[in-house]
Amino acid sequence: MELALNQPAPLLKRLSWFDWLFAAIVATGALFALSRFGDYMDIYEKAILLAVIPSLAVFGWFWKPFRPLFLVVGAISLFAFSQYQGNLARMEEAFFLKYLISSQAAIMWMCALFGLATLAYWAGLLARSDFMLKSGSTLTWSAVAMGFIGLMVRWYESYLIGADVGHIPVSNLYEVFVLFCLITAMMYLYYEARYQARQMGAFVLLVISAAVGFILWYTFDRGAHEIQPLVPALKSWWMKLHVPANFVGYGAFSIAAMLGGAYLLASRGILASRLPKLEVLDDVMYKTIAVGFAFFTIATILGAMWAAEAWGGYWSWDPKETWALIVWLNYAAWLHIRLVKGLRGPMLAWWAVVGLFVTTFAFIGVNILLSGLHSYGTL
Amino acid sequence: MNTATHYFGKSLFELLSSMRFAISLLSILAVASIVGTVLKQAEPYSNYIIQFGPFWFQVFEKLGLYDVYHAAWFLVILTFLVASTSVCIYRNAPNFAREMKSFREHVSEQSLAAFKHKHEAVTEQPPEMLAASAQRYLEGQGYKVKSLLREDGMLLAAKAGSWNRLGYFLAHSAIVMICIGGLMDGNLVFKAQQVLGYKKIETRDIPQSQVPAISRLSPSNPSFRGSVQIPEGSSADVAFLNVADGYLVQDLPFTVALKQFRIEHYSTGQPKSFESDIELFDRSGKKIREATIAVNHPLIHDNIAIYQASFADGGTRLSLRGWNLFAPTIATFPIEGTVHQNTTLTSAAGNYTLEFTDFRPFNIENMGGEVEASGDTMSVLGGSPVSDKRHLRNVGPSFQYKLRDARGQAREFSNYMLPLELDGRWYLMSGVRESPNESFRYLRMPLDAGGDIDSFMRLRGALLNAELRPEIAARFARQALPQEAWGTEIEDKLKFSATQVLALFAEGGFQSLGVFIEDKVPEAERDKAAGTYLRILELAAFEALQIANRQASLPAPAADDATGWLVRDTLNSMSDMFVYGAPIYLQLMQYDEVKASGLQLTRSPGKNVVYFGSLLLTLGVFFMLYVRERRVWVRIKPGHALLAMSSAKHTIDFEKEFVQHAQALDTLTQQTSTSAK
């Protein structure tokens, strides 16, 4: 009872020593990187790196489990770097690199772990087993860690290939698919804990598994995992902001669509007793679309600003650009529908599900079927 | 009448500001935008005619489908969106502004009692004391609180998250602002001028200086987006704007000169950077600026941004050696050419126009076979991310040209300057194709020990030379027969056969031999005959090479494998010559490269409006989605407290917060009562 009366303490007082330690580690890492590699960065890249310090620190304070994830990923990545001893060929010799934490090995582990997580969530949902649901969460966390390690190591490997080849791994379809899996999974893990509703995982992990399927096909059939140097159009610090912002959007919309699917099933009585209440599904759907919309707005604006610098116009009605607008309009419509009495409920859920098709088309359909200025990935 | 217009105006206002209409507009705009992504925009009109046929081409043109995003109907949808948003702001603004300020302290007791979210508690506390502690609590929760005295107690009116409303203004006026900014950078001014007949699109292919004033835009044109290609060492004072099926010439307030254009490559051959060193001169010829621009690094001068957009050949000068492929001699002739220019060529086979179309200093080719999967861990993981680039090789310069005959028919050729190694032997390659969507077929001319095609050409000449045939046949027969058979009928027969084979081959290569065999030899014996003829041809060709070398005062060819391959390759290549489609081969001897840089020049006054609108949009969206607007009232009478709560949006967070406040009220009422006792 007393608790309800306590005023929330000012943010800074609410932080524990671990929060501060975390911030200190983030800052040390970033400043070290700055002092060591600052000569290779332009002023914008330095600014981005510095802005990353408070962003990550605050993000860690806001979402506590992010801190151990960050530390684990950081520690293992550093270990992997040291295993290379500056020599790429160690990838096929050193035990840890070969089987666990070279970029490709780690990403394949990520794929496997996401697959297992999907199975665990479904088993947990169908058998109403808390244990299985918890295992699903744990597996998802491990997959996220492996995926991030994979990307970090890939980043490092790209520099080992050649100083001029090195770049942040968000530049082709393979890399952004990995990023998509990771961002989607992280956002999901946040809502799962917040709403205490692990059953949602069964649905959300389906869309991640689909992306994993694509990664595997893309790797084995097309060899798309090869690290390629950047084409001149992509050599810009804008990429570092535009692409991740976009993927927060894509990830959020995918979660919303899967929950929309769950909503539609549950409202017809299918799995209804096993899934969270409809209001919860609706609420998470709204929350994710809100995050997605906000980030997609930013991403599109950043994209326009980048285009203004690279192509000579902030808006060229290039197919990718236009489809981003279509996605954005679609979710603007969704948010407005929610404000109209009488249109909510299944209608919104359907709209979110259809939204996934629109989003998927904007994400990969455009690259496969339409041609344009966007050069980061053709199949 | 008056009431009717009034009525109409009112219902239009209602329609435009209705949420359902807004939703429809957003959806319609989304669907309309798809059109332009499915149909490639702003292609040359001839492409559309080929694609759709003349009838549908016209229908689609009327619908504006080749430039959807500037078509009247698309602009109408956008206008509706802007109108709807504006009306919506106009309608909501006063209310929302009032709401932001107001604490809604005039809420009546009955209406509080009718709230869905309300909580009652009994208290023994005097109203002032409870009100004070409740106010402290609410303020601690981030509420602004107004405390009011009522006849029989107190009323606390509290609000939080008013910025949500501000967000609404920001985001929605941002939409209007962005659309206006976009409009400022669009081509509305030109469209108007075009409709009024002041301006006209130029569709003829004429030199820029001859484009009449009606198709030129003045340097003060507030917004444009054009492009121009400048060869190294040249300059330009105009840009070209592609519009519909033609173009406009935009006069620039300055002259851009290109000093140098550079491409850097990665070790794998992919391009790494494109850079242009440019200089700007004002109208009087004074240099005003010098800069290097690159992709992602434009130069902005006089509100005009200059971008590195593309590159091309800027008129490389080529020194060529022409070979007459069907002449029995090896005389060559020199040709000088310049890329993007034409030359006429008079040859024994008729007159041709030579159109030099391109020159490429590098050609990165994949020269390797497939890499075998090794079946180890790496292949289980999809293989190493380090790509295997061993097979990529720069095979040197090449140039492209079209050879147009008197009837206007043209074939396209692509000749490499340097030899290529194929199957362990070296060849000079010349590609040919009939139309741009075919891939090149290659004529491979074998190199001799000296690394030249001279031996090939010499042997080719000898084989085409009818006068040499008796001697070749004689030497061949002597070589083929043992001494006892010399001078016999067998020798005559063999000589005859050899002459015949040589003549057939010189007429049309293996093809002619094949036709002859099919005509003359019974089916059962064809394979054998073909083998025999081939053997005769090869041996005779070897003799021809001896003669050719002797005539050129060169040492006799060695009777080794290399010569054997040279002869065989020459025969193959000669046979291909008959389908090469040109009587000459042009060998690139030297070049003097001139590159051209493609620049894009834009002036977009709306850009800052759009950016400012984007900033407002971002802020607005965050405020609307992340600032939760909610209100709390606490009505306190002696012995009784009522808490009511409302929000425009009922989410789970809101429900949770309500429960928290209700519990807090319970605690407060009890606590104060116990402490009062």
Ligand code: HEM
């Ligand atoms: C591209 C155009 C538009 C965008 C991006 C946009 C965006 C938004 C967003 C993000 C919200 C917040 C939704 C939420 O809180 O869940 C919102 C609310 C709203 N929009 Fe729009 N909107 C657009 C056009 C319109 C138009 C044309 C109208 C007028 C008919 C309109 C009327 C409203 C109203 C009345 C609200 C509710 C405000 C509130 O009660 O908090 N919007 N809009």
